[in-house]
Amino acid sequence: MKIVPVKTPLVARKMFPNYIWNMPTTEKELYLTFDDGPTPIITEWTLDILKQYDAKATFFCIGSNIEKHPEIFKQIVNQGHTIGNHTHHHVKGWKSKTKNYLNDVAKAKSVIDSTSDSKSLFTTPLFRPPYGQIKVRQGKQLTELGYKIIMWDVLSFDWDQNVSEAQCYSNVISKSKEGSIIVFHDSIKASKNMMYALPKMLKHFNDKGYKFRALKF
Numbered sequence: 001m002k003i004v005p006v007k008t009p010l011v012a013r014k015m016f017p018n019y020i021w022n023m024p025t026t027e028k029e030l031y032l033t034f035d036d037g038p039t040p041i042i043t044e045w046t047l048d049i050l051k052q053y054d055a056k057a058t059f060f061c062i063g064s065n066i067e068k069h070p071e072i073f074k075q076i077v078n079q080g081h082t083i084g085n086h087t088h089h090h091v092k093g094w095k096s097k098t099k100n101y102l103n104d105v106a107k108a109k110s111v112i113d114s115t116s117d118s119k120s121l122f123t124t125p126l127f128r129p130p131y132g133q134i135k136v137r138q139g140k141q142l143t144e145l146g147y148k149i150i151m152w153d154v155l156s157f158d159w160d161q162n163v164s165e166a167q168c169y170s171n172v173i174s175k176s177k178e179g180s181i182i183v184f185h186d187s188i189k190a191s192k193n194m195m196y197a198l199p200k201m202l203k204h205f206n207d208k209g210y211k212f213r214a215l216k217f
């Protein structure tokens with residue numbers, strides 16, 4: 001049985017109205033997001049397939065992975081995608097003291113800033129909590145620091161070893177609609193499902209006239 005539903009329930013969105021769950025649009029636009037990179041080979045593969053569809057996306061990077069793979073991080077930026085902060089050590093918010101949590105976000109921020117050639121990639125910094133877990137106080141303080149907290153309305157379940165490639169694809173196809181924020185992972189764990197589902201979903205929605213946009217505020 002799944003604990004986390006593919007489609008985010010309305011109650012979660014109502015509890016945290018200041019977080020971004022999807023984009024308000026009636027245009028045929030989708031917002032792909034990739035968490036947990038940069039990862040050698042997998043992130044580069046992702047960038048190539050996005051380019052084939054002229055698709056832009058948002059990468060929620062782990063600070064320590066940027067430190068290990070700064071060249072891949074720069075490729076993401078140079079190809080016109082946007083970057084979000086996903087903490088430095090992929091920290092679980094519910095298990096962290098707020099001070100420690102904010103310090104970890106700040107560490108990732110300093111790596112992002114020092115690794116990007118351009119400081120003005122976008123005006124508002126984006127943040128996604130690892131595991132979707134964030135305490136109210138942590139969210140409040142990050143918002144006060146100027147972060148927009150980006151959640152999602154569609155989970156692909158690409159990381160879940162009990163989900164097949166076909167199920168991962170059908171999760172995304174059946175739930176995505178105008179303005180959806182869709183979660184994939186450019187990680188080794190998720191690669192089997194993500195590398196199957198992403199090209200097919202890009203083709204599916206591209207054929208229907210959808211555009212893929214990066215999150216920017």
Ligand SMILES: [Zn+2]
Nearest residue numbers: 035036130131
């Ligand atoms: Zn993550």
